[in-house]
Every structure is written in C-alpha cells, then in structure tokens.
Amino acid sequence: MSSADTREKIMSAARATVQARGYNALSFRDLAEEVGIKSASVHYHFPTKGDLGAALAKRYTEDGATYLSSLDTARKDARSCMKQYTDIFRAALVNDNRMCLWGIMAAEHEHMPPEVLEELNRFKALNVGWLEKLISVDITDAKDRKQARRRALGIFAAIEGAQLIARSQNDIAIYDQVIESYRLAGLIP
C-alpha cells in the first residue's frame, strides 16, 4: 500500500471521528488501530495533531467549495437554492448525528493551532460568500450590498446554531423546525 493511501485512510478516519466526537476526542492510538499501523507511524504522516487538524480543515474547505460550485443555482429560485444549502448541514446530522467540521472545531477553538483557525476562516468565508451571492442576485444599491454581506454571515451563524441545538438532542426534527422558523421570520429565502 502506498503512503498516499495510508495518508488518505488516516484523514478519512480522523474526519469521521472529529465530526462525530470532536477534535479533542481524536486519539492517535485509536486512529492508528483503525488504519492498521502504530500510533508513532501516524506522526510520520502528520507530525503533530495540529498538522492533522489543519489538513482536515483544508480538505473540508476544498470539498465544500467543490460541492457548492456543483449546485445548480442559475436555473433555480432562491428558496430552492437555500434548501440545497441547508440540506448539506441536515445530511451531517442524518449521518450518525455528526456535525459540520467548522462548527465543532469553532467550538473547540481554544485547542486549535493557528493553521487550523486560518482554515476555519477560509471555510466560513467560502460559505458566507456563496450565501451572499445567493441572497443578493437582484441587489444593486451599495448600502443593501453591505447589508447582504452581514445577512449572509447571520444566515451561516444561524444554521450552525440550528445544527448545534438539533445535535444536542439528537433530533433532526428540531433542525427542520428551526430552519423553517428562519424562513417564516424572513431570515432566509
């Protein structure tokens, strides 16, 4: 088996664990056993836990960018597009009550080395940028543009919060209800 394969196996096992139980719960020994090597060998691929965390966050942003750009936003109305978006976070909950990597790592913010925090910011910017574009399709006024940016930030924060509260009760219905309340209130299309 090539080194690239081992590296990939480490990353995918680690990502699943972090989304399910958090960065702090990630153990190099458990990870090694899952992959079939010794814990010291994990350090060959990722010198420190922070390096692994940064690689996970970077990959997560890349995957997110690929997925968002694959969404068909041109021929759909804003509401359908927003549903596609909120369904991403919904899928994580359906998948064994997992959480968005950004959300869980942001909550563990104090344990994150600077490289990870930088990657988290990139992920956030990617999402807020996508949302801003979605909600400002027919905005031309400069003041409205600035408000759209902040609205997009608010939408991202609110969706992360919805995931957090639904996950804390392991109840997908709560996520759906909260998202619907955002729509009824006018926060999201």
Added chain:
Amino acid sequence: MSSADTREKIMSAARATVQARGYNALSFRDLAEEVGIKSASVHYHFPTKGDLGAALAKRYTEDGATYLSSLDTARKDARSCMKQYTDIFRAALVNDNRMCLWGIMAAEHEHMPPEVLEELNRFKALNVGWLEKLISVDITDAKDRKQARRRALGIFAAIEGAQLIARSQNDIAIYDQVIESYRLAGLIP
C-alpha cells in the same frame, strides 16, 4: 476552610475553564492546583468528571433562571428586552472570549454523561420559554402560539450560532453585526 468553600472554589474555577476552553480541557490536576488541593481530593467532592460537569450545568441553569427573572420585562418594549437578552451572551465574549456553557457543552455533546445532557436541556427550555413569552405578548391565535414556540427555539439557536462565529474569530464586532442582521431580517424584535 469548610468543605462547602472548597466545593464552591472547585466549581467556580471549573466553570471559568470550561467556558474558556471547553469541558475536555478541564483537568482535575490543574483544577486541584488552582484550588490548592491534590487531584485525588477533587474526586472526594465530585467522584467523576461527569459529576462535576452535571453540577456545573445545574448551577448554570439556576443562575440563568435567577438572572432572567430579574430582568424587567414588564415595563419595557420587546426590542429593549431582547437587547438585555443578547447582551448576556455578549458579556461572555467580552469576558476573555468565553462562551455560553450550554453552547460549548452542546458542541462537546458526545463526551457528556446523561446527567449533563439533561441539565443542558433544562437550560435550553428555560431560555426558549423566556423568549417565547417575550415574543408572544400579544398573540392569542393558537397557530401563532405554536409558531412562537418554534421561533423562540430559532432565536436561541441563532444567538448561540452568533456567539460561536464571533468567538471563533475573537471579534465582538461580528457578534454585534450578526445580531443586528437578525433584527433587520425580522427574526428578533
């Protein structure tokens, strides 16, 4: 020094640490040193880390209930009341970028023993109940009432998300902007 004093000192030191760095970062050895006893002695007061966590969550709910009932909601308009509420979460951020105990423990949900999860639900119910009351002062229609409950849940989730995103960048201005975007969008009064 009485045992009650030691117990209180353990709890207040632990609460500060959890709000700043999370439940997982809480170390019985560090805690013991801060309080001036040995780590084995902490176990005398709180047999397991889960017991300590549950005690923290319970106290947090009690303190929250006391504070919320102290707020003057009778003679103020809804918007002023809501500002008093969002300022609670703002204060945690101002206090060394700390987070609401509910938010950080909800994110660490997988490490929480059942007693803690129960307490977290009580805290959430307390807050959602207070918010529901606030936003439904002049609602009589039954269908609107049900919507008010879900809206209150959404507001709580959105505020937790706002705290999470602001904290991840250690930037109180982000919190203010996101809260303002909620108000402009019509999610909160």
Added chain:
DNA sequence: ACCTGAACACCGTTCAAGT
C-alpha cells in the same frame, strides 16, 4: 469528614532503530 501518595491504563510526542 476531608485529604493524600501511589498505582493504573490512557494520551500526544520524540527518537533511535529497524526495513
């Protein structure tokens, strides 16, 4: 009643040693 030292199985990390 309250505290302690010592032990246990865990953790991330390092490093010399293997192939």
Added chain:
DNA sequence: ACCTGAACACCGTTCAAGT
C-alpha cells in the same frame, strides 16, 4: 520512504492510608 518499540510527561480514576 515508511514503520516501530520504548520512553517521556500528561490525563481521569481508584484505593488504601492518613488526620
């Protein structure tokens, strides 16, 4: 290039022993 065993200082927890 990739992996390993052994060691280090950490962790929560237990327990017999102290006062």
